[in-house]
Amino acid sequence: MSKPIIAxxxxxxxxxxxxxxxxxxxxxxxxxxxxxxMDGVFVPNISFGFPLIKAMRKLTSKTFDxxxxxxxxxxxxxxxxxxGAEILSVHIEACTHLHRxxxxxxxxxxxxxxxxxxxxxxxxxxxxxxxxxxVCVMSVNxxxxxxxxxxxxxxxxxxxxxxxxxNNSKALIEIxxxxxxxxxxxxxxHGADIFVAGNTVFSSADPVQTIHQLKNIV
Numbered sequence: 407m408s409k410p411i412i413a414x415x416x417x418x419x420x421x422x423x424x425x426x427x428x429x430x431x432x433x434x435x436x437x438x439x440x441x442x443x444m445d446g447v448f449v450p451n452i453s454f455g456f457p458l459i460k461a462m463r464k465l466t467s468k469t470f471d472x473x474x475x476x477x478x479x480x481x482x483x484x485x486x487x488x489x490g491a492e493i494l495s496v497h498i499e500a501c502t503h504l505h506r507x508x509x510x511x512x513x514x515x516x517x518x519x520x521x522x523x524x525x526x527x528x529x530x531x532x533x534x535x536x537x538x539x540x541v542c543v544m545s546v547n548x549x550x551x552x553x554x555x556x557x558x559x560x561x562x563x564x565x566x567x568x569x570x571x572x573n574n575s576k577a578l579i580e581i582x583x584x585x586x587x588x589x590x591x592x593x594x595x596h597g598a599d600i601f602v603a604g605n606t607v608f609s610s611a612d613p614v615q616t617i618h619q620l621k622n623i624v
Contacts, residue, residue, distance in 0.1 A: 410590070411600040412621050413438035413471050413580070414613075416462065417453060418604030427608070428465035434617040438471040438493070440582070440602045443486075445476040448500050449548045456489045463490030471540075471600075473521060473582065475548050476500065480507050487514045495519030495542045495580075498530060508537055519580070523548060524556050528566045535575045540600070541566060546583030555584030560596045567597030587616070590623045 414436050419427040431439065441459060446452040454462075463470065472491040476482070479496045480503075486494055494516045501507045504520065511518040519540030520531060524547060531541060543566065545559040563579055570577050580600035581593050590601060601620055610616040 409621055409624060410594055410598065411437045411578070411580075412617055413440040413600055413602045414607045414617065415440040415442060415582075415602050415604035417442045418608040420608070424462065425465060428462065430613055431468065432466050434614045435621045436468060436617050438469045438600070439466060440604075441470060441472045441491075443472060443474050443476060444548075448477050448497065449475045456485055459486075459489040459491070469493065471495070471519075471580075473519075473542055473602075474500075475521075480510060483507075483510050483516075484514060487516055491516060493517040493519055493540060495521045495540060497521045497523070497548075498526060499523055504534055505537070508534060521548075521582070524558070528562050528569060531566070532569060532573070535569055535577055536573045538575070538577050540578050540580055541570075542580045542582050542602075543598075544583055545581050545585070548583075555586070555589060560592065563593065563596040563598055585620075587619055587623075590620055594623060 442453055444451045444453040470491045471493045472486055473495045477500050494511050496507055498520050508518045517539040519542050520538055521542035523544050545556050566579055578599035581598045582602040585601045585603045586606050607613050607616050
């Protein structure tokens, strides 16, 4: 079993000293930087805009894994590419023409992901799974950090992994919300590939060590 990809979520970072947090991440085994973009419409919260993402891009060379919790994501695909995103995930619940959105993301040179809310069935991904690089499984309700993990997620991961294998897809399964040192092994065993970790990393007394522990959970 390969080691998980670790994607600390900067939604939980210290915004009064982002540079220090990015220096910590640069010196850690973190693989991705997970950036949640919220518009106050699709979810009841607002977060990073393009100027902040561009500013963060200058602080690290790690992969920017951008998760759009917004309506009408198609309007902004070029702008996210320009801001430095390398993986762009859109919510299936926000996309009327999902296949077209995925094609657009690929056309500008980014990897494409699809995010699904806790109530959304993985089977809705069947017709798109072979065309994407990532599935972001929300294991909490999107919009706020620090929520409790939804236990049904384990079954969703197993069903999703089965679908990926059946369709010869290269999609990686990303778990977003409530990932801890306590449940990471079980998530990995069920088929998760990427751990998004916000509070677990940034509220730790030793974030670099916590990232190391998540990375080496096998």
